[in-house]
Amino acid sequence: MNTLSFRTAIHSCILKSLQNKLIRSTFETTNLIQTREYAARKGTRERKKKGKVKVEIQKVGFIPHNQRNREKYLASRPKLKFDDSTMRDPVDDVFVMNYYKWVVYPFQEAVQCHRETHSPEIYNKPDSDLLVTVELNMQGEKKNKMVDNFTRIAPMPHKFDHGEERSIIAFSKTPENQDIAREAGAQLSGGPDMIKQIQNGQLSLADFKFVIAHPEILPELVVLRGLLKKRFPNPKNGTLDVNLGTAVHKFLHGVSYTATKDEYEKDFGLIETRVGPLSMDAKQLEENFAALVRDIYTMKPKRQGTFISRCILWSPPSPEKLKVDHVAYLEDTESTKSKGKVEDEDDEKVEQVAL
Known part of the structure; x- marks a missing residue:
């Protein structure tokens, strides 16, 4: 091969490489992105907007260390219900209580x-x-x-100092029952006249913790239902009883639990x-x-x-x-x-x- 043909071949190669670089650079610099917009179905955009839920961040104040992660603690703690029916009976006086009944x-x-x-x-x-x-x-x-949670007073046959101050008012028609309630420990005992004094404001039911009544005076006592509300005498909790002495003794000396x-x-x-x-x-x-x-x-x-x-x-x-x-x-x-x-x-x- 002569020198002229060799030079022309080299020049042609150089020209091709330059052309390729030029074409590549033009494709890189120009952004030829084809976009097409299709019409959405009717109501699609509105439905998407409604689906977007706005997350509200609630600010929580200071939580003490013993109340943090309370739900996780309650879920992971041992069960409180105790059942040792599957354990063995102890055979002597010395045994490990965790492994026996x-x-x-x-x-x-x-x-x-x-x-x-x-x-x-x-x-x-x-x-x-x-x-x-x-x-x-x-x-x-x-x-x-x-x-549901409940609170009651259990009667104690033998009284003791329970550490509470309890005042009792008792209602009854007959003087005999009034004297029985008074002897049992009621601070105040009376009949219809006492109901009128409460209606006139001369007596206040707020001064007494328990209200006890005999069933015979119940029709006259209904006028105080609005004042008594949940304290209205009821046989279910023992505040309405034929034996006023027993009822007064129960609420005066009984144990609250x-x-x-x-x-x-x-x-x-x-x-x-x-x-x-x-x-x-x-x-x-x-x-x-x-x-x-x-x-x-x-x-x-x-x-x-x-x-x-x-x-x-x-x-x-x-x-x-x-x-x-x-x-x-x-x-x-x-x-x-x-x-x-x-x-x-x-x-x-x-x-x-x-x-």
Whole structure:
């Protein structure tokens, strides 16, 4: 090949490379984007606008450390309902309680055990209160319905200092019943004349914590229904009773207790109250405990199964807790049913009189 043809070949190659670069640069610099707009279906844009939900950020104030992530804590904590039916019975006096069933003590034996720990050689608290923890199954007649929280006063056969100041006003027509209520401890007892004094403003019902009445004065007492509201005498809670002396004694010396459902386990309820000091006679403490258990059992819903899961006795400052048998103090099923029927009939009578 001669030099002329070689040079022309080189020049042609250089020209082709320059042309390719020029074409590539022009494609890179020019934005040739083809767009097409199609008509949307009728109502599509409006539907998309409605689908866009505006997120509102709520400002939360300061939350204490013990309340943060409360729902996660309640969901992950161990269950409060206690069931040791699958565990073994202890074979001797020394055993690890986490792996065996709780020992069920007779009531008086449990009281004696607490007295030993509160002797002068150990805690030196012979007059400490004997407390009772009652665990309840709050499931109602249906599985998805639970028993609401309730507050009651259980009558105590043997009175003790419960630490509360209670004032009682009693209504009755006959002077005999008025004297009985006054002797039982009512601060004020009267009849229709006292109702007129309340209507005129001479007496104030706010000065009295409990209002108790005899059924014979119920028609005259209806005029105070607007003032009393939920405190209006009712046979269901014991404020409307034929025996005024018994009713006054119950609300004056009885023990107040509240059944509270757990926030997460709705079917678990708890009651904590007292039945007397350790220095009281063991038999009297047992009778007070029996009255408490029977009063709680009156709130049992109409379903099969147990309402009271277990009862535990304890006395501060000792951390020792002893399980006691409560089934022996419960009334027969037939008697509780008949009692409930009588209460329902009394409630219907009260409603008829009020109307």
